[in-house]
Amino acid sequence: MARRTYTASSTEKYRFGFNTQQKDDEIYGNGNAMSAQFWEYGARLGRRWNVDPVVKVWQSGYSCFGNNPIFSVDILGNNEGDYYSTETGQKLGSDGVDDGKSYIGESLKYNSTKDACNNCTPESLKNQLSSISKEIASNQVSRYQKTIGQYNTLITDAKSKGYNVTTKLLQHFIDGSGTTMKISSKWLQKNGAVQDAEEKNQERFEEQILDKYESLKNGQTFLLEDYWDAMATSSVFSELYYASGTFTVKSSASIELARNGENVSVMGKVTIIWQDTYDWHDGLSAFIPGHGTISDFDALFLQQFGKAKPFNMESSWQRSLSGNISINQYWLDSSDFNWK
Numbered sequence: 001m002a003r004r005t006y007t008a009s010s011t012e013k014y015r016f017g018f019n020t021q022q023k024d025d026e027i028y029g030n031g032n033a034m035s036a037q038f039w040e041y042g043a044r045l046g047r048r049w050n051v052d053p054v055v056k057v058w059q060s061g062y063s064c065f066g067n068n069p070i071f072s073v074d075i076l077g078n079n080e081g082d083y084y085s086t087e088t089g090q091k092l093g094s095d096g097v098d099d100g101k102s103y104i105g106e107s108l109k110y111n112s113t114k115d116a117c118n119n120c121t122p123e124s125l126k127n128q129l130s131s132i133s134k135e136i137a138s139n140q141v142s143r144y145q146k147t148i149g150q151y152n153t154l155i156t157d158a159k160s161k162g163y164n165v166t167t168k169l170l171q172h173f174i175d176g177s178g179t180t181m182k183i184s185s186k187w188l189q190k191n192g193a194v195q196d197a198e199e200k201n202q203e204r205f206e207e208q209i210l211d212k213y214e215s216l217k218n219g220q221t222f223l224l225e226d227y228w229d230a231m232a233t234s235s236v237f238s239e240l241y242y243a244s245g246t247f248t249v250k251s252s253a254s255i256e257l258a259r260n261g262e263n264v265s266v267m268g269k270v271t272i273i274w275q276d277t278y279d280w281h282d283g284l285s286a287f288i289p290g291h292g293t294i295s296d297f298d299a300l301f302l303q304q305f306g307k308a309k310p311f312n313m314e315s316s317w318q319r320s321l322s323g324n325i326s327i328n329q330y331w332l333d334s335s336d337f338n339w340k
Contacts, residue, residue, distance in 0.1 A: 175307070180311060188315050227252040251271070264324070275312065277310060278313055324336055
């Protein structure tokens with residue numbers, strides 16, 4: 001019914017909403033903004049804030065769920081899922097190689113009325129398929145060598161500019177071991193986007209503390225154990241952009257509040273985990289100075305026809321929190337938090 005709402009107590013509030021995604025209630029109010037790995041979603045408009053990383057030429061880059069939120073789901077905020085033909089029920093898809101060709105399909109477009117292969121024998125068709133397969137293999141080898149050469153040039157150029165993390169990650173992808181790579185926490189903490197994401201989670205913990213302290217009686221303590229995720233995207237002018245782009249910072253806290261008279265002391269530890277997957281996405285590309293626009297199709301091609309493999313990247317570090325809240329009877333309470 002209109003004007004009827006329910007909100008649980010602040011420390012036990014369920015913070016996940018529509019499409020199973022984390023709510024960002026501090027932006028537009030309860031349930032009006034959602035956060036996922038690839039978007040911030042405005043529930044009132046049914047639109048994303050950023051352009052969809054998966055390009056769909058038939059609809060706006062700000063559309064969500066294929067404009068059908070009842071039929072579709074989009075857990076990560078990058079693609080609403082499989083599409084099927086409404087006429088045949090057949091799944092529509094791609095081979096993931098943006099070469100503008102469909103070798104077998106183009107070479108065997110024969111029918112009984114128009115084409116010159118009406119009287120083909122099984123042996124002639126077998127020979128034709130063998131010839132086509134050899135041509136495909138030759139084309140794939142040529143393209144593979146060209147792409148590897150291009151990526152080796154990127155690595156050499158990046159090394160000369162001191163982009164050591166980027167070159168190490170790209171080489172690890174090409175080598176194809178697929179093992180998790182540990183990223184320097186000191187290097188990450190210098191990045192502005194990482195700092196912003198970490199500070200966003202810190203502010204969320206501070207809000208939880210300020211929601212709870214008033215309920216404490218003299219001599220009582222309370223242990224706050226919770227976590228927050230923040231998604232962020234690096235600046236195109238930073239090395240991290242070419243290593244990660246969009247990533248997630250997870251902050252897990254164990255913070256104790258203790259009331260002694262009119263003062264509440266705050267002490268705790270927060271573990272920060274930075275994580276992302278080094279992978280590639282159909283339809284995306286990146287402009288690299290000196291090399292032009294590099295399509296993700298090239299990396300996907302190396303995965304399909306070479307030994308290249310995506311892998312996880314992660315890093316972790318800790319922060320300590322100390323603080324004090326002064327409870328005043330005749331004026332506003334005051335608080336001070338110190339993160340190290």
